[in-house]
Amino acid sequence: MSYHATDRSAVTTDRRLARRTVLATGAAILGVGAPSASIAASDGPEQTNKASSAGSCDSELDRWDRPVVRTDADWDTTVSDARYCSLPCALTESTPLRIGQQIRLSGGGPNGYETAAFTVADHRDDGAVGLTDGGLSRMDLADGDGVTIGARPVHPSYASRNAARLNEEYAEYLVGDVAATSVLAMAPHGGHIELGTDFQAERVAETTGGLGWVAAGFYDGAGTYNRWHVPSIDVEIDSFPALSGLAGGTYDWTVAFHGLADDAIIVGGTASEVDRQTVADAITARLPNTPVELGSDSTTGYDGSSPINVLNRIGQTGRTLQLEQPKSVRVNDWHAVADGVADAIGELSA
Structure with a gap:
């Protein structure tokens, strides 16, 4: 039996029970701490004094x-x-x-x-x-x-960006209000996989009073993307325990931040064209010299509307947004995009 991107194993877990379980323990791993300006080449403090990954904590996996x-x-x-x-x-x-x-x-x-x-x-x-x-x-x-x-791609005992960064590892974690149902901000490719996207999810969660989910990967040198990147249409929700606990929840808006090799910011997802234009206009107001386009078949296929995209399996149809952004924007203007998205969500929710 071969694997195809549209194949999904049957889910027998009670999603709502799983969500309550994760949210009950999620407060221990919350926190935001993104820089306020552009992301430095070193992306924070030098990676010295690396913590050991050995020990009994690994026995969870x-x-x-x-x-x-x-x-x-x-x-x-x-x-x-x-x-x-x-x-x-x-x-x-x-x-x-x-x-x-x-x-x-x-x-x-x-x-x-x-x-x-x-x-x-x-x-x-x-x-x-x-x-x-x-x-x-x-x-x-x-x-x-x-x-x-x-059994899981993320490290069993690291639950923060810093832990993953200091150990050149892969971790998932929650940020913001674990009880929020208004906004869920996602960064499936955080850390150095798609630089800046985790900071954006954290900022939107913080500024909207929402919840953020991040999977962040790191590697010492080139190759982080090839080591940890999982395509959004391949992501199996049950493979990520914290994400699995969020499935079955109902969020007014769910937004995912991504990176791509292009010159323009692309606003995709299952939201209507009118709603996505509101997001595009809010970003343009903060970045008037950066092209912003609506996702469609003509925008390199990254329109974020596929029903098997993890964004759309977690969020409500018609209420999801996907942001695809060039690296220059994610490094230098990540905060402007995040704030534009937050502005638009506030307008759309009014």
């Missing part, structure tokens, strides 16, 4: 050790097949691991990632983890090498 094997499987994947894998049937049948979810693989060689996020594309009968040539190269592995499968 279910893990399985298996060999890897090269596969020629022809998966219909969203991005490069180097970011996908197949798992043994014995695991997908007897553990929480499922096709379509995100996991972490650890044990890479010196010329690859020691640990990276993968999406499960398939299962296999031979007891090994199947990786394409690209996947093996990504981790610097060969047939027969061993890896450790982690």
Whole structure:
């Protein structure tokens, strides 16, 4: 059975119960602290005095050790097949691991990632983890090498941006008011994956009295994107515990911040053209020299309207907004975009 971007495993968890569970414990990991101007090249203090990731805290994550094997499987994947894998049937049948979810693989060689996020594309009968040539190269592995499968892509004991940054890791966390139902601001690719987007989600959550969810990844040097990026239409909600706890909630507006290689800011989502134009106008009022466009088929396909986009699986249809932004905006004017979005939401909610 092959994986396709539209496949989603059945969800049996009571979403509302899960949301109450996460929100009851979420206050321990809240906090905003984004800089007030442009993001410096170093993105904060130097990464010295790195905290140790060893110890009993890691025991929270279910893990399985298996060999890897090269596969020629022809998966219909969203991005490069180097970011996908197949798992043994014995695991997908007897553990929480499922096709379509995100996991972490650890044990890479010196010329690859020691640990990276993968999406499960398939299962296999031979007891090994199947990786394409690209996947093996990504981790610097060969047939027969061993890896450790982690049940979640995010680190099991890091719950803040700083913890992820100092340890070159991947973490999810909540910011703002855990009881809010007015605005949910999302940054699925925070940290150094799509620089500046986590600061934007935090700022919108703070200024609107809403809630923010961030998944932030880091790596010492180039390659953060390839190590931790999971396409929005691939994100399996149950793979991210804090996000899973938010599913089933009803938010007046849900907004996701992203980055892209383009010159314009693109306002997408399932909101009406009139509502998205209100957002575009509010951003233009703060950034008059930056082009702002409404998402459509002509805007490189990043219109954020797909029903399988995680934004639209969490938010209400007709009440979601997706912001795609060039790096220059995310580095220098991230706060102006966030404030424009907050302005517009305030106007639309009046």
